[in-house]
Amino acid sequence: NAGVMQNPRHLVRRRGQEARLRCSPMKGHSHVYWYRQLPEEGLKFMVYLQKENIIDESGMPKERFSAEFPKEGPSILRIQQVVRGDSAAYFCASSPWGPGGYEQYFGPGTRLTVT
Amino acid sequence: AQKVTQAQTEISVVEKEDVTLDCVYETRDTTYYLFWYKQPPSGELVFLIRRNSFDEQNEISGRYSWNFQKSTSSFNFTITASQVVDSAVYFCALSVRGGATNKLIFGTGTLLAVQP
Numbered sequence: 380n381a382g383v384m385q386n387p388r389h390l391v392r393r394r395g396q397e398a399r400l401r402c403s404p405m406k407g408h409s410h411v412y413w414y415r416q417l418p419e420e421g422l423k424f425m426v427y428l429q430k431e432n433i434i435d436e437s438g439m440p441k442e443r444f445s446a447e448f449p450k451e452g453p454s455i456l457r458i459q460q461v462v463r464g465d466s467a468a469y470f471c472a473s474s475p476w477g478p479g480g481y482e483q484y485f486g487p488g489t490r491l492t493v494t
Numbered sequence: 495a496q497k498v499t500q501a502q503t504e505i506s507v508v509e510k511e512d513v514t515l516d517c518v519y520e521t522r523d524t525t526y527y528l529f530w531y532k533q534p535p536s537g538e539l540v541f542l543i544r545r546n547s548f549d550e551q552n553e554i555s556g557r558y559s560w561n562f563q564k565s566t567s568s569f570n571f572t573i574t575a576s577q578v579v580d581s582a583v584y585f586c587a588l589s590v591r592g593g594a595t596n597k598l599i600f601g602t603g604t605l606l607a608v609q610p
Contacts, residue, residue, distance in 0.1 A: 412597065421585060422539075424597040435595035470539060478596045480527030480546060480589050485539035 381406065383473050383486035384453075391492045398458040398465070400489045404473030411454045412483055413446060416468040428454060429477065461493045496521045498588050500601035507576050508609050515571045515604045517586030523547075525591035528562065528569045529598065534582040545569065576608045 384403040392398050404411050413425040427435040428448035439446070443461075448454040458465055468490050472483035497520040507513045519528065530542040543553065545562050553560045557574045573580055583605050587598040 410596070414598070414600075421600040421602040422598075424599070427595050427597055435597060437595075438597070468537065472539075472598075474596065478591065478594060480525075480544070480591060480596065482529065482541050482544045483596075483598060484541060485531070487536075487538045490537075 383408075383471060383484055385469075385471050385486035385489050387489060388487060389490045389492070391494060392461045393494050394462055395460050398461050398491055400456040400458075400469050400471075400491070402454040402456070402471030402473075402486060404454070404471075405475075405484055408473035408475050408484075410474045410477050411448050412472040412474075413454075413456050414470045414472065416470065416488075418467070422470065425456070434477070458491075461491075463493050466491055466493045496523075496526075496588055496590060496599045498586050498599055498601035500584075500586055500604050502604045503602070504605045504607070506607045506609065509578060510575050512572060512574050513576050513606065513608075515573075515584050515586075515606065517569045517571065517601060519567050519569065519586070519588045521588060521590055523590040527589045527591075529587040529589070530560070530569075530571050531585045531587065532582045533585065533603070539585070542571075573606075576606075578608050578610050581606060581608045 414422040416422045424438040426446045443459045445457045468488045470488045472485045474481045474483045499518045526547045528545045532540045559572045561570045583603045585603045586601045
């Protein structure tokens with residue numbers, strides 16, 4: 380049973396470009412979470428999605444960031460017009476069930492560097 | 495509001511020493527869940543343990559053990575006879591029941607360096 384997959388593992392973008400980060404959850408998992416790890420900081424929650432629905436986006440910056448989890452295909456975290464402050468590691472996690480404190484299994488992360 | 499504090503930023507030990515990583519949490523919810531994750535130098539996050547607020551039994555898994563004490567709002571993690579492969583950043587995390595989300599609130603992590 381493959382784990383959570385994220386691609387690309389490393390992504391370099393120039394300021395003003397768009398970044399698209401992909402996450403394929405574990406088989407049988409329909410709940411996806413995105414977290415961001417800034418340098419020298421812990422992980423911060425960004426958004427929680429179920430298939431085709433955004434359930435909680437309280438941690439998402441108001442502008443330039445969006446997320447989706449379509450019926451078919453991976454979850455996508457999209458960052459428009461990237462700035463240097465967006466440089467971070469972005470982790471996706473999945474769980475088989477929703478609220479209830481179930482453990483989340485993390486992918487290897489995507490390291491975004493904005494030049 | 496919920497919060498997780500890992501006061502130890504870095505710990506350095508010599509192989510075979512025992513080491514305890516501290517975690518203190520804050521929440522007003524009566525039902526909540528506590529987690530530990532390991533982030534080795536390769537960068538991925540590895541799930542170690544989950545505990546719910548009604549289960550205060552200590553747990554042991556090989557060289558790893560966890561001490562959950564509601565009276566002090568702590569969920570400490572001990573590695574016995576540490577090994578170089580234990581070198582990593584360890585994160586403690588909290589989630590609360592209720593609402594529509596299951597988001598994890600992480601502490602800032604403790605970097606453990608085990609010297610040979």
